[in-house]
Amino acid sequence: MASSSDGMFTRRALGRLGLAAIAAPAVLTSARAQQKFTCRIAHTEGIGTPITLGFEKWTGILKERSGGRIDAQHFPAAQLGGLAQALEGSRIGTIQVTTAGPDSEEAIAPEIAAFGGAPGFIYKDEAHVDRVLQGPLGQEVSDIARKKTGVEFVAYGETGFRHILSKRPVNSLESLKGLKIRVPELRIWVDFWKTLGANPTPLPYSEQYSALSTGVIDGLDSDYFSILGFKWHEQAKEVTPTAHWFLPKAVRVNARWLDSLPADLRDMVRASAKEVFAEQRATNRANADKALADLEKVGCKVNRISEAERAKWAEMTAPLFDQFGSKSPETKAMIEKIRKLA
Structure with a gap:
């Protein structure tokens, strides 16, 4: 027969085990709350x-609002590789965040590429852009991206409308004819410029400076800030x-990576x-005109095209909507959804 002291020991031992079992989830939760998560933010923007x-500011906010649990690191201007490497890295998780136009998903999810401006002249103005990106359609596209590419579009920044930078003046279709213009390595961009009579030359983003200097290209299209x-x-x-x-x-x-975060950090990131x-x-919008003026200050000449001429470009490329669709x-x-919101 067990002694009373044996019984007391057994009860105490079981009590300690019970308390440990109750405490275990709290310990695990606490450990998870203190776990650090590396967040490499890498992109090709200048x-x-x-x-x-914007990314520089967000990097600081991620560190501060997470109480140091997110170790956010920012690598701009292709420091960790070009656009193709950044996109692939964000999909497989070797980097956690990047940015690119939705048109870069042409091969995997062409419906997302349409959301990113393809095939040109689809967005009428910035108010149209906001109705598309900041409404239910923006969330729908993020859901598609998550399912098809393994990334979530947590927000939309912008570089804005693109314009032509060239070695010779361009102010009409005639002057555009034969211009060797750099394009991303995407079919829709090639088709767009061919339709307008230019000579599109697919090149990686990082090669544009050297390609201009050596004459591989005569020009490119970009926003003023990147130029x-x-x-x-x-x-x-x-x-x-x-x-x-x-x-x-x-x-x-x-x-x-996003799903691996505790709920409070996931909410904070988004x-x-x-x-x-x-x-x-x-x-971006408030400073676009100033950026153009800054280009003039460093020696650039601004060539204007008439609204009638621009409308002609839009009319010529309009059949690409059916082709791309x-x-x-x-x-x-x-x-159709984007155009209805115009």
């Missing part, structure tokens, strides 16, 4: 541009404000991204 400054940030104006001095393509910049977060890049969009029923439907 130093000093509004979108890069200044990457100093492409040192190799080409003619600027034509065409506003032919508006490029949103999705803030792309690896979905597995909310702070929307906050920062709403401010970035406002800054034929990629899938989803792509056709997305184009």
Whole structure:
């Protein structure tokens, strides 16, 4: 027969085990709350541009509001590789965040590419852009991206409307004819410029300066901030404000990494991204005219095209909507949804 002291020992031991079992989830929760999560933010946007400054601000906010639990590290201007490497890294999780136009998903999810401005002249103005990106359609596209590419679009920044930078003046279709213009390595961009009579030359983003300097290309299309940030104006001095393509910049977060965060950090990442890049969009728009003036100050000449001429460009490229929409029923439907919000 067990002694009374044996019974007391057994009861005490069981009591301690019970308390330990109760305490275990709390210990695990506490440990998880203190766990650190590395967040590498890598992209190809230029130093000093509004979108890069937005990412710089967001990096600090992620560190501060997480109480140091998120170790956010910012690598702009292709420091960790070009656009293709950044996109692939964000999909497989070797980097946690990047940014790019939704048009970069042409091969995987062409309906997202339409959302990113393809095939040109789809967005009428900035108010149209906001109705598309900041409404239910923006969330729908993020859901598609998560399912098909493994990244979540937690917010939308922008570089704004794109314009032409060239070595010779461009102010009409005739002057555009044969221009060797750099394009992303995407079919829709090649088709767009071929339709207008130019000679599109697909090149990685990082090669544009050297390609201008060696004559591989005669020009490129970009926003004013990037032209200044990457100093492409040192190799080409003619600027034509065409506003032919508006490029949103999705803030792309690896979905597995995001899902690995505690709920409070997930919510903070999403909310702070929307906050920062709403401010970035406002800054971008408020300073676009100043950026053009800054280009003039460094020796660029601004060539204007008439509204009638621009309308002619839009009319010529309009058939590309049907061509691009034929990629899938989803792509056709997305184009229709965007145009209805104009």
